[in-house]
Amino acid sequence: MSLPIHPSAEGLLERILDKEMPPLVMGIINTTPDSFFPGSRKQGLEGFRRALEYISQGADILDVGGESSRPGAEYVSVDEELERVIPVIQRIRRESDIPISVDTRKLPVAREAVAAGASCINDISALRDDDQLGPFIAEHNLPVILMHMQGSPGNMQDSPRYHDVTEDVIGFLRSRIDYAQSVDIPCERIILDPGIGFGKSHNHNLQLLKHLDSITQLGYPVLMGHSRKRFIGQILAPPIRNPEDQLEILPVEQRMIGSLGVVADSYKKGARIFRVHDVQETREILRVLSAIDGVED
Numbered sequence: 626m627s628l629p630i631h632p633s634a635e636g637l638l639e640r641i642l643d644k645e646m647p648p649l650v651m652g653i654i655n656t657t658p659d660s661f662f663p664g665s666r667k668q669g670l671e672g673f674r675r676a677l678e679y680i681s682q683g684a685d686i687l688d689v690g691g692e693s694s695r696p697g698a699e700y701v702s703v704d705e706e707l708e709r710v711i712p713v714i715q716r717i718r719r720e721s722d723i724p725i726s727v728d729t730r731k732l733p734v735a736r737e738a739v740a741a742g743a744s745c746i747n748d749i750s751a752l753r754d755d756d757q758l759g760p761f762i763a764e765h766n767l768p769v770i771l772m773h774m775q776g777s778p779g780n781m782q783d784s785p786r787y788h789d790v791t792e793d794v795i796g797f798l799r800s801r802i803d804y805a806q807s808v809d810i811p812c813e814r815i816i817l818d819p820g821i822g823f824g825k826s827h828n829h830n831l832q833l834l835k836h837l838d839s840i841t842q843l844g845y846p847v848l849m850g851h852s853r854k855r856f857i858g859q860i861l862a863p864p865i866r867n868p869e870d871q872l873e874i875l876p877v878e879q880r881m882i883g884s885l886g887v888v889a890d891s892y893k894k895g896a897r898i899f900r901v902h903d904v905q906e907t908r909e910i911l912r913v914l915s916a917i918d919g920v921e922d
Contacts, residue, residue, distance in 0.1 A: 633724040651900040652679030654689045656709040672713040682905035690728030718742030730754040751801040759808040775824025791836040822854040830856040841895030848898040857883035
């Protein structure tokens with residue numbers, strides 16, 4: 626069945642692919658009760674209100690998800706995921722033409738989300754979990770985000786191992802690009818996500834960030850999904866000054882500035898989309914960086 630695809634899909638791709646345009650800010654709408662950042666859990670009407678807040682702060686795209694992918698998260702049924710995300714997407718679409726990405730790895734959810742007005746598919750499994758999702762994306766000519774993840778959310782942090790994390794992630798992404806092309810998804814509709822925090826140790830995340838330019842040089846737009854993640858809390862944890870002080874990680878509520886530091890570094894290495902909880906602050910730092918880069922010598 627042919628679906629009417631929202632025109633924001635084309636506008637989104639044009640902006641992503643135009644290297645002269647500033648990078649895009651993607652606001653995270655978690656319609657879940659168990660995402661790792663409690664402040665981001667916005668179900669039902671609260672999800673819609675968060676969307677309006679992000680739009681007013683200058684978000685370029687919204688990413689609506691109904692299944693938590695935090696470490697240890699359990700699989701959510703199709704019916705429950707649909708119940709969480711579709712009303713939010715419908716309500717956003719009634720109020721705005723902003724591009725909407727649906728964060729899902731399930732064809733039935735993707736189909737209903739696109740019918741409700743979503744214009745991009747963000748699949749943390751990189752089209753591995755549902756073999757019908759790729760052909761659906763190709764049929765409707767949608768942009769797709771392919772993310773690297775070792776294992777699944779339920780087990781991805783159980784001692785992740787790599788020969789060379791950057792080369793291994795690049796190899797995986799190349800294989801998923803090949804798969805996407807094999808089901809007729811055009812190259813210009815593919816976005817890559819190195820999967821910061823997904824099946825990676827603290828050092829793996831830092832290695833990926835250090836060598837991010839190796840991934841951006843593959844020639845595809847790169848999305849960064851690092852916002853407020855654990856490795857930032859580990860970097861910024863205050864030093865332990867007495868044996869009774871057990872604080873070894875900065876709480877998630879205090880990781881915004883660290884997240885912005887990653888934005889700045891990733892921008893310099895060519896990242897094009899930043900999936901964040903802090904839209905206004907990310908927009909402001911990107912405006913400063915873009916202004917500096919835009920000055921003629």
